[in-house]
Amino acid sequence: MPTSTPAGVRGLAAGTDTGPVLAMVGIHLGPGGAVGALAHPHAPATARRHGGQPVQTLTAVLQQLAPPAGTRVLLDVSELLIDLLGGGYERLAAVTTVRISPSERSIGELYSGWPASVVARVDAGRVHLHGGHDFQGRRLGAMDHDALHRAVALAQAHGSASFAVSAVGSLVDSSWETDVADQLSRLSGRPVAMSHTAGGVRQLERECTAVLDAALAPAVSRMLDELSAAVDAVVPGARPGFTLADGSWVSREQARLHASRLLGSRTALLVQGAAATAGVGTAHVLLRTGGVLQAAAVEQGCVRVDPVRELSPWLPGVRANQRHASALTVADADGEGLPLSALTGQPVVLLEATSVAPAAALAVASPGASPVACPGASAGTSMDALAQKLRGSGLQVHEIIEAEEVLLARGVCAALAQCEVVTYASAEPDGTWDRAREAARRRAQASVLTTDPRAHLRTVTDQVVPLSYLSAPLVQVRSFVAAAQESVRVV
Structure with a gap:
């Protein structure tokens, strides 16, 4: 039977939109086990399984959650892939x-x-x-x-x-x-x-x-095929998808040939999971980790990203391109030096991010209220002090006290199918760039629809950027399309 989250805790999937209400499962897989979250309109749940091989732990978690046939199942395999690589290159093929x-x-x-x-x-x-x-x-x-x-x-x-x-x-x-x-x-x-x-x-x-x-x-193909077969055996018609470093998800076929983008999803999924737990689709997310405070952001359910050009520590020295969740150090752990003016106008989600998940449960705080601790929650007094400091500046703060592995699973559950298409176009004053922008948007939409044909599309960003560093009359056209997610509770 599923292990339900405590009563009275609320949350909607980030970036919700009107449409049919359907169930969704997100599962974070690692070498030491798996954690799953079931987003359901009436009975959200979480489940854990420690130890065992990935296929066994995945099967056990799915059986605990018992989603109905046809439920979309999304998997985070970043840590499995990192473990597969083993800090070396032996798994790389010719x-x-x-x-x-x-x-x-x-x-x-x-x-x-x-x-x-x-x-x-x-x-x-x-x-x-x-x-x-x-x-x-x-x-x-x-x-x-x-x-x-x-x-x-x-x-x-x-x-x-x-x-x-x-x-x-x-x-x-x-x-x-x-x-x-x-x-x-x-x-x-x-x-x-x-x-x-x-x-x-x-x-x-x-x-x-x-x-x-x-x-x-x-x-990667062998790993994806084995995990997909395990999902299909428990949840017929699940059409499993896989999350990327930018917090989005793709189909198995797309994941096969974009394997490097599967690496390093942890930050994006923590940010998404915290926002989904708080029930906000657009927010500043502050993560306390390693004695500092890092700032990330969710916009319309999509994590703000930066390009990275080296995939260390997973593949040291290998330069490549990847969209990765943007998390910038902005202050020390107590918030000293935090630019509060930059946080106004949007909710603030606050969470502790450590390498070892704390034995804690959920707490979501509204302005002026104390966290509602669930059974087993830690006191988190230093977090409380920072939250009160932020509220004292007039900010709307959602304080999250939850095991990281659960937030990761919820982040998987809240993932949206996304695609960014970048093109160059002639900047001659004949509307060429408008045609290029429309073509880029169609390509991005086609990619999202390939992943999820039931998606309600929306263009999150659509812009033309002049390329001043080139002598040729060019502009850079960027279209970023995301699918609006069905309204489902994740906690």
Whole structure:
């Protein structure tokens, strides 16, 4: 039977919207066990299982929660993947790379800065194909089918598990990458990772990310398949999804070729879980951790993110691109130096974030009220003092005292299907950028609908940014689309 949360504790999924009320399950998986949260309109619940293999603990948690058939099940596998990597590179597979550019030396050297041991393991040959797009969107060169056959022969000779494809100008037009990927997949049957889907605006980092995703794909695919089979055995029709470092979730097929984005989801999920527990979709989230106070934010149910360009400590020295939850140190643990004026206008969610989950339960405080501690909750006097200090400045504060593992599970439950598409477009005064913006929005929406066809779409950000650092008349077009989540209680 599910273990229900204590009576009187409230909370709605972050970023709720009108629509059909459906159940949702979020499960945080780690080497030491699993914690699950069931978001349900009438009977939200949590469940835990410690020890055992991931498939066994996942099955046990699902059986405790007993969600109805067809319930969406989302899984956080970041810590499983980190454990799988083991702080090393033995799980990385060999990758054959196809670079599409006007010249073999048109951009930086692939694997620049990567540890030599990683390059020796991953590099299964490189093929250059003349092509790409210039900044005006003109297609350069024609498809060289002989080069594609050389790439396939090279992959077979080196025992390559997958391909990585990178094209110059892919943020202006991605057709070179998609055309080559389709051909390689048809000729070899191997998976293909493409740089334009990796995010980020730097060509070499996108290429490195595609290589890393391709190298992780075999090991990650096996893990995703085993976990998905376990979910389907307990919850028919669940269509499991997997959370990313930016707090969003993708389908299993998308997760296969974006494996590096599965790493490092903890901060985003803690932030989402705390906001969902407080019942707010937009808020400042303050995390006390390591003697300092870090600030994050949730906007319309989406965690504010920053790009990161190195995936240490999980893969030291490997440069790649990833969207990661933004958490900036803003004060010491007692709030000294905290810029209170920057927190006005939105609710503030306050929580303690430690590496070891405290034996505590939930407490949500309204302005002027004391935390409502549940059985087993710790006193948290220093947290109380900080909360009172913030309330004394007129802020609306939600103080969260809860085991981190439970907040992580709730953060998984509150995850939204999201997609950001970044493109370059000509800035000529003929409406070109408007067409590019609409095309970017359609691509982002298509990605979200592929993940969740029942989604109610909304565009969270949609902007055109002039690129002053380029002499060409270009603008950067960014469209960030999210799916509105059904109204379900998470606590």
